[in-house]
Every structure is written in C-alpha cells, then in structure tokens.
Amino acid sequence: MLQITEKQVQDSITMDMALPVLRNAYKDCMKGEIYAGDRIFMPLRGQENVGQWLVANCTNKPYFGSKFSSVFPENVKKGLPSVISKVSLYSAVTGEIQGLIDANFLTAIKTGGSAAIATDLMAKKDANKLGIIGSGLQAFSQVLAIQEVRNITELYVYDIIPERVDSFIKQIEAIKNNPYKIIAAMTAEECVTQSDIVCTCTTSLTPVFKGSSVKPGTHINAIGSFTPFMQEIDEETVLKSDKVITEHLEGLWDAAGDVLIPYEKDLITKDKVNGTVGDVLTGMISGRENDQEITLYESVGSCVLDIALSIAIYEKFKK
Numbered sequence: 001m002l003q004i005t006e007k008q009v010q011d012s013i014t015m016d017m018a019l020p021v022l023r024n025a026y027k028d029c030m031k032g033e034i035y036a037g038d039r040i041f042m043p044l045r046g047q048e049n050v051g052q053w054l055v056a057n058c059t060n061k062p063y064f065g066s067k068f069s070s071v072f073p074e075n076v077k078k079g080l081p082s083v084i085s086k087v088s089l090y091s092a093v094t095g096e097i098q099g100l101i102d103a104n105f106l107t108a109i110k111t112g113g114s115a116a117i118a119t120d121l122m123a124k125k126d127a128n129k130l131g132i133i134g135s136g137l138q139a140f141s142q143v144l145a146i147q148e149v150r151n152i153t154e155l156y157v158y159d160i161i162p163e164r165v166d167s168f169i170k171q172i173e174a175i176k177n178n179p180y181k182i183i184a185a186m187t188a189e190e191c192v193t194q195s196d197i198v199c200t201c202t203t204s205l206t207p208v209f210k211g212s213s214v215k216p217g218t219h220i221n222a223i224g225s226f227t228p229f230m231q232e233i234d235e236e237t238v239l240k241s242d243k244v245i246t247e248h249l250e251g252l253w254d255a256a257g258d259v260l261i262p263y264e265k266d267l268i269t270k271d272k273v274n275g276t277v278g279d280v281l282t283g284m285i286s287g288r289e290n291d292q293e294i295t296l297y298e299s300v301g302s303c304v305l306d307i308a309l310s311i312a313i314y315e316k317f318k319k
C-alpha cells in the first residue's frame, strides 16, 4: 500500500492539473462511469463537531474509494486545521487497499476547483471583483482556483477574526496570478455589495450576510454549509437566486442546511435546484442566460471529485 503524505500531495498537485481532472470527473459521472454512494454523517459531541464518511466507485477505472473528514471548528483556536481528511483508495479487482492519502490539501483543491468550474459556467463573463467571506484553507483554494477562470481585478476578504485576514492577505499576495488589489473588508456585507463573485467559506452555523445585499448579476459559491443544521446563506439569498446548481443532488438534499432549512419551512420546493455542475457542463441544462441573473453554486462536497483527484495523484506516485 502506498502512503501519500500531506506534503507529497501539496508538492504534486496544482490547480492547472486539478481542473481538467475535475471537469472529466463531472463528465464521467454523467455517463455513470463514476458514482457516489450515500454519505454517513455523525455529529460528535454536540452539533459543532462532525464526522463524515463519503464513498465513490469507478466503472471505467479499477478503483473505488472512501474519504473520511472530521470538522472541528474550534480547532482554529488551537492552531489545528478545522477540517481533517483522509482518502483510502482500493483495487476494484482484488478489493485490497492501494493507497492511503492525506487529503486536507486535496479536499481544498477539489473544493476550490469545483467552485471555479461552477463559476466559469455561471458567473458573468466580465465578472472581475471577487468577495471571500472566511479566510481559512477553503477560502485560500477558492481564490487559487477562481483566478484561473476570471480576470480578477479586486479581491475583498472578510473574517470575524480580523487577524486571520492579515495572514490570509499575505498568503494570497504570494500566489496571485496578476497584480489585483486585495482589500480587507470591514463587514461581510461590504464583500457582497462590492463583488461580482462571492464565496462563503466559513464554519458559521448562521447566515453570514443578508440576502438584501446581493445585487443582480452576482454569482455565489456557498461552500461552508455541509450539515442540515448549518445555514451559511439566508433564505432570501436562496429565494432570489435565479439558478441553483450543486455537485451532487442526493448529497445536497441530505446535507445542505442552506437549502434544507427553507425547504422544511415550505419556502422552496426541490425544483429550486436546477441540477448539477455536470448537467451544465454537458449542456443538459443552461447556465447563466443574462447579466441580471443571480446564480448560486451550493457545494456540499462529492466523493466522485475526491476519488477522481486521488486516483490522479496515486497514479503519479505509483509510476
């Protein structure tokens, strides 16, 4: 069995390499060549800490696999990552374990990459102002990925812990692909009103901005809410979104409080969600149709993407 460490993953994976792997995974998934099973989700010591088990199987490659993630939001105060993930990759021929891959960075690259694919499909072509709420690892990977699909001129960042914004700005200065301005926003609302693309990447259990702040033409990537009781974006934002897409419909209706909470209040029906990134990518449904539409990519994670990226990394090391 090959063990691949966090450092090896970080040294071997770039956004350039990840984006085509993720796009192909969405297309393969549409053909049934890779699919996810049901997720298992377990609150641990109260609602804040959660364990999550995800699985996926390939029919076009000799692998299946699983990812375990734990989310402990208070870890940031201890200097630890709040999301800790590991992928196990198995042979579909013998069932033996082939690879055990540290997957914190892999998860971030997958999450950012998928949001960039959604942004490319849904955001206005000339969208160039990016607003990021939250300043952890997922926030970092959103910027890393989205700068690949739009020509960013201004980046607004907000976090409830201002010191985290200072170090985040230093991190982004080191990886930005053009000399865009980076602005520490005073409020989440400032991020939203100033931006064409908004990413929410927080561990918040309650909405981080008011839907009334969202202007026509905005594209939102809602990344943080991944349990039925987490609501990172409010009901007004969901209601005023003209198009809503996700990675995986079953996963969304199992886990995403952002849509489950308004659904349970009878404010929306399941038709509110138009389909998946794969549906738009393969032309099954339309993406943005005019510059006024508000579009929402509601992300809950999909093991299809984790396993596709893990296979690409594993095969690189196996050579």
Ligand SMILES: NC(=O)c1ccc[n+]([C@@H]2O[C@H](COP(=O)([O-])OP(=O)(O)OC[C@H]3O[C@@H](n4cnc5c(N)ncnc54)[C@H](O)[C@@H]3O)[C@@H](O)[C@H]2O)c1
Residues within 6 Å of the ligand: 071, 073, 076, 081, 082, 083, 107, 108, 111, 133, 134, 135, 136, 137, 138, 139, 158, 159, 160, 161, 164, 188, 201, 202, 203, 204, 207, 208, 222, 223, 224, 225, 226, 299, 300, 301, 302
């Ligand atoms: N959609 C997916 O596929 C996916 C994948 C990985 C992680 N996640 C989720 O994304 C979230 C962020 O993950 P991370 O690894 O970046 O975590 P992190 O703990 O490193 O960063 C979260 C940041 O959010 C900030 N924050 C919390 N509440 C806030 C609020 N109300 N307003 C502004 N900032 C606030 C915190 O101060 C922290 O800096 C987590 O909930 C995680 O479970 C989703």
